[in-house]
Amino acid sequence: MPTVREIEQALFDWAPKELAADWDNVGHLLGGPGDAVSHVLVALDITEEVADEALDLGCQLIVSHHPVMNCKWLPVQTVREDRPQGRLLLKLLRNNISAICMHTNLDAAQGGVNDLLAKALHLADPVPLHESGIGRHGTLAEPMALLEFVRFVRRTLGCSGVRYAGAGGLVSHVAVGGGACGDFEDDAIAAGCDTFVTSDLSYHQFLDAAGKGISLIDAGHFPTEDLICGEIVSYLLARFPELTVTKSASHREVIQYYIEGE
Numbered sequence: 001m002p003t004v005r006e007i008e009q010a011l012f013d014w015a016p017k018e019l020a021a022d023w024d025n026v027g028h029l030l031g032g033p034g035d036a037v038s039h040v041l042v043a044l045d046i047t048e049e050v051a052d053e054a055l056d057l058g059c060q061l062i063v064s065h066h067p068v069m070n071c072k073w074l075p076v077q078t079v080r081e082d083r084p085q086g087r088l089l090l091k092l093l094r095n096n097i098s099a100i101c102m103h104t105n106l107d108a109a110q111g112g113v114n115d116l117l118a119k120a121l122h123l124a125d126p127v128p129l130h131e132s133g134i135g136r137h138g139t140l141a142e143p144m145a146l147l148e149f150v151r152f153v154r155r156t157l158g159c160s161g162v163r164y165a166g167a168g169g170l171v172s173h174v175a176v177g178g179g180a181c182g183d184f185e186d187d188a189i190a191a192g193c194d195t196f197v198t199s200d201l202s203y204h205q206f207l208d209a210a211g212k213g214i215s216l217i218d219a220g221h222f223p224t225e226d227l228i229c230g231e232i233v234s235y236l237l238a239r240f241p242e243l244t245v246t247k248s249a250s251h252r253e254v255i256q257y258y259i260e261g262e
Contacts, residue, residue, distance in 0.1 A: 002240050004098045005033040010239045015102050015109035024104045025070040031098025037061045042232045043248035051091050053250045067101040108133030113178035113228045120156055129175050130187050137175040137191050144171045146215055157223040161257030165206040166215030171195045178224045189214055199224050222253040
């Protein structure tokens with residue numbers, strides 16, 4: 001059986017650590033490097049539900065996209081059982097479940113989050129959007145009306161709902177950014193894109209979009225990134241045929257949209 005260390009190295013072969021943003025925390029974050037692994041659970045986030053799922057399945061390792069600890073938005077200052085993060089970390093540690101997290105390095109890597117998102121939305125010849133390697137932009141085979149493209153995005157990514165605003169008109173040259181890539185809006189404009197698909201956009205970005213000549217589509221953080229999980233499963237099975245690798249069934253979109261009449 002491979003060890004946690006060997007699986008981490010295989011994942012770094014795909015998404016080198018050097019591609020990660022300087023604020024990010026990627027790689028093997030929890031558990032013993034030399035621990036043997038027979039069953040891996042793959043999820044976008046490591047939640048308590050995902051930890052319980054790993055326990056039920058008898059997994060020794062969880063591989064996730066979002067880091068379980070020491071990120072800029074959730075620094076670890078304490079590990080206390082009466083607090084959500086501490087309770088999660090203690091559950092993993094007490095049950096000898098390791099965690100490997102591949103975040104912005106897997107956003108930038110070839111075949112990673114953004115290449116998969118570009119492929120799902122049928123962008124031809126996608127190229128990096130930002131100098132970091134994060135984001136992609138390319139063209140549609142046939143231009144589409146904005147509302148038609150919004151429907152296509154929602155259906156393709158399985159979104160609970162989609163927020164959009166902007167210039168209207170035909171959609172032809174599209175930028176994509178899995179997760180919260182609103183900071184790359186100016187890069188999309190500079191690249192000549194008429195539409196940008198990402199998530200976690202602000203009110204003021206929507207307000208100003210038409211004046212900037214671009215349409216913005218917020219398809220949600222989970223829907224724009226969860227497609228990487230299936231790819232991680234396939235990659236690990238190809239590298240380690242002796243492993244059992246399972247995509248999480250418990251982790252799903254948490255944001256729901258109320259629609260009058262439903």
